[in-house]
Amino acid sequence: MTRSSRPKGTQDFVPPESIKKTRIEMLFRELATVYGYQEVVTPTFEHTEVFIKSSGSASDIVQKEMYTFTDRAGRNLTLKPEGTPGVVRAVLENNLRLPCRLFYISPCFRYSRPQKGRYREFYQLGVEAIGESSPLVDAETIIFGATFFTRLGITEFTIKVNSIGCRHCRPAYREKLLTFLREKQKKLCPDCQTRMEINPMRTFDCKNTSCQLLLNDAPLPKRHLCPECTAHFEEVIDSLKSTPFNWKLDEHLVRGLDYYNRTTFEYVSGVLGAQSSLGGGGRYDYLFEEFGGPVTPAIGLAIGLERTILALPEGSPFNTASRRNLVFIVWTGPAEMAAARELLNILRQENIPALMTYEPVRVKRQFHLADIAGARFCIIVGEEELKGNLYALKDLITGEQSIVPAEKIVPTFSSLRLSSERI
């Protein structure tokens, strides 16, 4: 019998990683809600054309990274490689009133060789502000992401910001850059030579030092913006100046997705290895038109969950504690077990996480089981306690034990109570 293994590039989230994932998602929900976003859930797969329309048929994602398949009826479908296209499609299809702010937490799929911080199935946390054109929204979106990382205890990141122009100023700039690149074509690396014809701005992404040297005096997008784009970007920058975050203008930042225009940004961290980007985003004012919708300004942001977990510093409160808020009930005999089960029900009705064993095992073993479960407290239900209508309560971290009257037991744990009623 050979055991099955998970497919390449996928991962199992088992405790404690699964707990970290949930808590990060909860913070994201909370913060997005605070910023006025509401959750949107779109399908895991879409008609393939949805992603081709938005990412651009020349992009690497479309060309070689999509999980595309035909279903039993011959429909051409693709597992979502990113969050934005499905959201745009859903906004149009459901005819949502604008402006609207939506957030999502979703698995995404891209076929590429896995490495540190890069998986074939990965999770994106994203927000999309749709129907808002003010540069203040751009700044707010950038600040939203930075605030999220900061609340997680992640401080070692910088924000790269740039503007890549609009449909009015970009064509002329593109020609200028292309002319520049063609002069140097022979000296560029093979990758850049093909890259420049598809999307010349992507050559700025090349890590090859000889290419970087050649590009030092290349015309930069920010210097060729039209007056409107310049004004827009200046306001974004102005708004960032008053924030405590570590941001910088990076005129080489262009981002890989074709649908961006004007403001683009990226959060980078040094602790992630080669995949240094924690997340990024930008404005996509033309994407709705690609989908046959009305002219609709929009800006969005996507954060990589796995990379966020990697970047969590040692002392972050979002790193899981060794013990969880769980009460483990220990009992000594059949009569005590019946009482223990009653107590278990009471605690659970009060939304207090509680557990016990139904196996007739010795007290020592029960304490050991409490340990394995990672429980924070043990309640001991023994002959003495039963007689006196009391419980013995042991704190498994400090080892301290005390006697609690039966009627005080629920209030004792009220701080452990869970609630799902708030968002």
Place this chain on the structure above:
RNA sequence: GUGAGUGUAGCUCAACCUGGUUAGAGCACCUGACUGUGGAUCAGGAUGUUGGGGGUUCGAAUCCCCUCACUCACCCCA
């Protein structure tokens, strides 16, 4: 898709270069010391088709070939 590295117990690794009895250690696990107290200590116990297949050899964890998996980097991006 390209390149490099690594696969030995549940985990981290040793033995491999220089082939030679029953492949070891630490952690974890189980039992007991302790019939009402975990995490400490002591004593004992269990655990492997050495990733898989083939070859060389009297003999392979060790050398060679193929294959699979993982890791990192290129690429791409979250």
